[in-house]
Amino acid sequence: xxxxxxxxxxxxxxxxxxxxxxxxxxxxxxxxxxxxxxxxxxxxxxxxxxxxxxxxxxxxxxxxxxxxxxxxxxxxxxxxxxxxxxxxxxxxxxxxxxxxxxxxxxxxxxxxxxxxxxxxxxxxxxxxxxxxxxxxxxxxxxxxxxxxxxxxxxxxxxxxxxxxxxxxxxxxxxxxxxxxxxxxxxxxxxxxxxxxxxxxxxxxxxxxxxxxxxxxxxxxxxxxxxxxxxxxxxxxxxxxxxxxxxxxxxxxxxxxxxxxxxxxxxxxxxxxxxxxxxxxxxxxxxxxxxxxxxxxxxxxxxxxxxxxxxxxxxxxxxxxxxxxxxxxxxxxxxxxxxxxxxxxxxxxxxxxxxxxxxxxxxxxxxxxxxxxxxxxxxxxxxxxxxxxxxxxxxxxxxxxxxxxxxxxxxxxxxxxxxxxxxxxxxxxxxxxxxxxxxxxxxxxxxxxxxxxxxxxxxxxxxxxxxxxxxxxxxxxxxxxxxxxxxxxxxxxxxxxxxxxxxxxxxxxxxxxxxxxxxxxxxxxxxxxxxxxxxxxxxxxxxx
Amino acid sequence: xxxxxxxxxxxxxxxxxxxxxxxxxxxxxxxxxxxxxxxxxxxxxxxxxxxxxxxxxxxxxxxxxxxxxxxxxxxxxxxxxxxxxxxxxxxxxxxxxxxxxxxxxxxxxxxxxxxxxx
Numbered sequence: 001x002x003x004x005x006x007x008x009x010x011x012x013x014x015x016x017x018x019x020x021x022x023x024x025x026x027x028x029x030x031x032x033x034x035x036x037x038x039x040x041x042x043x044x045x046x047x048x049x050x051x052x053x054x055x056x057x058x059x060x061x062x063x064x065x066x067x068x069x070x071x072x073x074x075x076x077x078x079x080x081x082x083x084x085x086x087x088x089x090x091x092x093x094x095x096x097x098x099x100x101x102x103x104x105x106x107x108x109x110x111x112x113x114x115x116x117x118x119x120x121x122x123x124x125x126x127x128x129x130x131x132x133x134x135x136x137x138x139x140x141x142x143x144x145x146x147x148x149x150x151x152x153x154x155x156x157x158x159x160x161x162x163x164x165x166x167x168x169x170x171x172x173x174x175x176x177x178x179x180x181x182x183x184x185x186x187x188x189x190x191x192x193x194x195x196x197x198x199x200x201x202x203x204x205x206x207x208x209x210x211x212x213x214x215x216x217x218x219x220x221x222x223x224x225x226x227x228x229x230x231x232x233x234x235x236x237x238x239x240x241x242x243x244x245x246x247x248x249x250x251x252x253x254x255x256x257x258x259x260x261x262x263x264x265x266x267x268x269x270x271x272x273x274x275x276x277x278x279x280x281x282x283x284x285x286x287x288x289x290x291x292x293x294x295x296x297x298x299x300x301x302x303x304x305x306x307x308x309x310x311x312x313x314x315x316x317x318x319x320x321x322x323x324x325x326x327x328x329x330x331x332x333x334x335x336x337x338x339x340x341x342x343x344x345x346x347x348x349x350x351x352x353x354x355x356x357x358x359x360x361x362x363x364x365x366x367x368x369x370x371x372x373x374x375x376x377x378x379x380x381x382x383x384x385x386x387x388x389x390x391x392x393x394x395x396x397x398x399x400x401x402x403x404x405x406x407x408x409x410x411x412x413x414x415x416x417x418x419x420x421x422x423x424x425x426x427x428x429x430x431x432x433x434x435x436x437x438x439x440x441x442x443x444x445x446x447x448x449x450x451x452x453x454x455x456x457x458x459x460x461x462x463x464x465x466x467x468x469x470x471x472x473x474x475x476x477x478x479x480x481x482x483x484x485x486x487x488x489x490x491x492x493x494x495x496x497x498x499x500x501x502x503x504x505x506x507x508x509x510x511x512x513x514x515x516x517x518x519x520x521x522x523x524x525x526x527x528x529x530x531x532x533x534x535x536x537x538x539x540x541x542x543x
Numbered sequence: 544x545x546x547x548x549x550x551x552x553x554x555x556x557x558x559x560x561x562x563x564x565x566x567x568x569x570x571x572x573x574x575x576x577x578x579x580x581x582x583x584x585x586x587x588x589x590x591x592x593x594x595x596x597x598x599x600x601x602x603x604x605x606x607x608x609x610x611x612x613x614x615x616x617x618x619x620x621x622x623x624x625x626x627x628x629x630x631x632x633x634x635x636x637x638x639x640x641x642x643x644x645x646x647x648x649x650x651x652x653x654x655x656x657x658x659x660x661x
Contacts, residue, residue, distance in 0.1 A: 337583075337594055337620045456627040458589025469588060471627050499654070504620045506592035509585040509628045537558060537653060541618045 010151040018144025025137035032134060035086040038112040038125035046071035046111040046121070048103050049079070053096045062089030063096035067103055071111050073118040080111065080121040087124075093236065093249045097287050135185075139178050146174075175463075176319030184312025187305050195302025198253040205253070205293040208280040213239035213289075215275045216247070218268045223257045232257040233264050235271045239279060241286040248279075252292040254299055260384040297377055303370050307394075337504050357408035364402035371395040411525045415439045417517055425534040426513070427541070428500040434478075434515065435491035443521040448487040450479035450517055452494060454501065454535075457510040474500070487519065502537040545570045547643045549579075549636045555650045556632075558618040562649070564634045566601065567609040575640035577601040581614045583651075586629040594620075622650045 050068035068081050083099065090096040103109055103123060114120040214237060221234040233251045240246070251267070271277060271291070282288035371394035378387035417438040426432060434450070454474040460467055478494040481487060496513075504511040513535045519527040545568075552563040566579055582595040596617055601610055614634070623630040635646040 337592075456625045458587065458627045460588055460590045469627060471625075473625055501623055501625075502619060502621065504623070504628075504630065506585060506594065508590040509587070509592050509630075511623070511625070511628065537619050537621055541558075 007151060010147065014144055014147035014151055018141060018148055021137055021140035021144045025134065025141050028134055028137055032126075032131055035084075035126040036128050036131060038085065038114075038122050039128055041112040041114050041121075042073070043110055044071045044073055044113045044121070046080075046109055046123075048105055048107045048109055051100050051103050051105050053093070053100055056089065062091060063093050064089040065096045065099040065103075067099075067123065069103075069109065069111060069121075069123065071113065071121060073113050076118070078113075078119055078121065080119070082120070082122050084122045084124040084126070086126060093247055094287055094289075097247065101287060136182060139182060143175070143178055173319070176315065179463075180312045180315030180319060182312075183308050184316060187308030187310075187312055190305035191302060191309060193302075194256075194305055195299075198299055198302065201253040201290075202293065202295060202299065204282075205280055205290055208282050208288075208290070208293065210278050210280055211239050211241065211289075213237040213277050213279040213291075215271050215273055215277060217273055218271045220261060220264045220268055221257075230257040230259055231261050231264050233267055235268060235291060237271075237277065237279060237291070239281065239289065241281060244286070246281075246286055246289070248287070248289045250288075250290045252290060252294075252296070252298075254296070254301070258384065259386050262383050297373065300370075300373055301377065304374060307367075307370075337506050353408050353412035357405055357412050360401050360405035360408060364398050364405055368395065368398040368402060371398050407525055411527075414521070414525070414527050416527065416529060417519070419515065419517070419531055421515070421531075421533060425503075425536050426496050427536045427539045428496055428502075429498045430496045430539070431493055432496060433491065433493050435489075436517075437489050438487065438519075443524040444484065445487055445519045445521050445527075447480075447482055447520040448518070449477060449481070450492070450515060452476045452478050452496075452513075453516055454511065454513050457512055459508045496535060500535055502541075503534045545638075545641045545643060547636055547638055547645050549634065549645045549647055551634060551647050551649060553649070555652060556616050557653060558616060558621065558651060560616055562614045562616055562634070564612050564614065564647075565609065566612065566636050568636075568638070569607045570638070570641060571606070572641075573606050574638040577638045578636070579610070579612055580635045580637065581616075581633075582635070583620060583630055583632050586631055587625070588627045616651060620651075622652050 046069040048067060048069045050066065052066050054064050054066055056062050056064065065083055065087075066081070067083055068079060070077060070079050072078075090099075109123060111121045111123050112125060216236040216238050218235045221232045223230045223232065233255055234249055235251050236247065236249045238245060238247050277291065279289050279291050280293050371391055375388065375391035375395050378384050378389075378391045415438060417436045419434065419436045421432060421434045423430060423432070452474075453472050453476070455470050455472040457468065457470040460469075474497070476494070479490075479492050481490075500513075501511055503513055513533055515531040515533065517527065517529050517531070521527065547568045548566070550565045552565075556562055562581070564579060568574075568577065577600070579599045579601060580595055581597040582593055584593045585591055597614055599612055602608070620630050622632055631648055632651045633646050633648045635644060637644045
């Protein structure tokens with residue numbers, strides 16, 4: 001019955017998970033298909049009869065491109081008013097303007113007619129690439145249904161040898177690919193919209209031409225939904241290029257809706273109705289214009305999405321490349337299950353500390369400026385409590401990682417004792433001789449002790465994480481002193497127990513014999529190093 | 544009716560000694576393959592590791608038969624039972640088409656019992 005509870009929990013979890021994911025997949029498929037299906041309809045020439053822009057009086061006051069066009073389908077004349085199946089209006093006047101210019105009155109255009117209902121036609125349809133959005137619920141559905149399958153499938157009697165490890169690896173790789181792949185894709189998509197696109201527009205706008213414009217209206221637009229209210233700047237302005245009048249409401253390229261009303265209000269106050277201002281327009285497309293083309297700190301907000309990109313890329317790298325690399329080495333063949341080097345004490349502890357120091361330092365030096373900058377934005381520019389809390393949490397994490405880096409750095413600076421031991425490899429019952437020398441440490445130590453220990457070490461996967469766990473099952477203090485002369489140089493003898501288990505080293509499971517040297521340095525990270533050595537089953541064991 | 548039977552001459556062995564396994568089988572059709580494997584594997588918290596010491600393929604064409612196989616046992620790893628890891632030795636007969644297997648565990652130890660945490 002021990003296996004029943006986790007199975008029931010898995011069954012419940014994956015049932016709910018897959019139901020939600022599959023429902024989302026079905027709903028999204030239906031929605032996306034209806035927005036894309038005109039691509040399969042008949043392409044027919046049409047003539048635009050009406051083209052104008054109206055603004056909703058209520059709600060978010062969207063700009064709506066209204067059109068009417070005539071087309072001849074199989075000898076009958078039809079009139080349609082539909083721009084596209086999903087079109088409900090534009091948030092930006094610029095977008096509605098573009099449609100109105102493209103489909104001006106009298107223009108000969110192409111419309112798409114539903115062959116099963118010729119009265120239904122559209123001028124435009126969503127790009128078939130939007131179907132790529134189905135990937136996310138499709139992946140989640142696969143994970144859910146896959147989990148359900150592996151939870152409920154009956155366990156077959158199988159050979160211990162052949163399928164086990166390979167199958168686990170395959171499932172792990174698929175899971176890693178899905179999990180971190182979603183992180184990576186979501187991060188890149190967010191980076192495109194919040195960083196690359198605005199910065200690209202900003203760079204392009206540096207060559208745009210200035211022109212006088214008049215402010216028509218100026219306000220902070222609010223957007224309310226179940227998550228609360230957010231705000232965006234809406235400054236509507238009018239300008240003339242070659243005698244033609246254009247209207248637009250583009251303040252800058254980062255005018256996303258966000259919390260923080262005051263800072264936006266301060267900006268709209270600088271642009272009261274009727275004020276003459278200088279705006280910048282694209283000579284190749286005069287509909288495109290912007291009031292503020294200066295770089296502001298807000299453009300760096302998009303860098304946050306690189307955290308997701310980083311998590312995704314790191315997970316994919318370590319989960320796939322490193323794992324594949326390791327699997328390549330795995331072999332289910334004759335195996336003595338011993339460490340590679342068994343005639344010496346192993347592990348250069350200093351190198352480990354330096355690696356950890358460099359790794360955590362680089363990470364924190366990338367992390368801290370980004371999160372710190374966003375914190376600055378939240379406190380001083382956006383004045384948003386939510387952003388401040390969000391960035392504050394990230395900054396605290398960065399500070400913790402930085403302090404860990406400092407600790408590893410200090411530990412790496414410690415002088416390491418040099419140990420010599422014989423006989424090696426060892427065996428149960430052997431009398432061991434251990435000697436050491438140590439240069440003068442940066443801080444005078446107040447205690448040194450040496451412990452002989454044997455521990456079990458295992459590695460396993462939990463979800464997408466690789467977890468290691470170790471547990472000492474034998475521990476014996478063989479030396480302990482407060483005498484600094486003995487700490488600098490010394491030697492001892494001790495015995496390996498008669499009934500000791502020998503060293504064992506496989507890919508995920510080890511039994512390790514270690515000498516643990518612990519030197520206490522007041523006001524400085526202690527020296528705590530483990531030196532690994534090999535114990536064979538017997539004195540006469542042939543390797 | 545398919546049947547795959549396996550027996551060992553003992554259940555505790557000393558390192559370097561010989562283990563004798565007797566395999567007998569009856570299949571409705573000739574199996575695609577029939578192997579006898581000597582191996583150790585780990586049990587416990589960690590992902591399972593397996594070390595195959597010897598793998599012997601038995602004649603494929605026979606629907607019925609009996610074989611006695613001698614394995615020379617290695618010096619290590621010895622059988623072990625800890626809190627995170629157990630090292631288990633086994634002989635296993637595996638047939639493909641029909642897919643059957645039969646495994647018998649044994650102790651490889653230099654004392655009367657397997658090594659335990661001390």
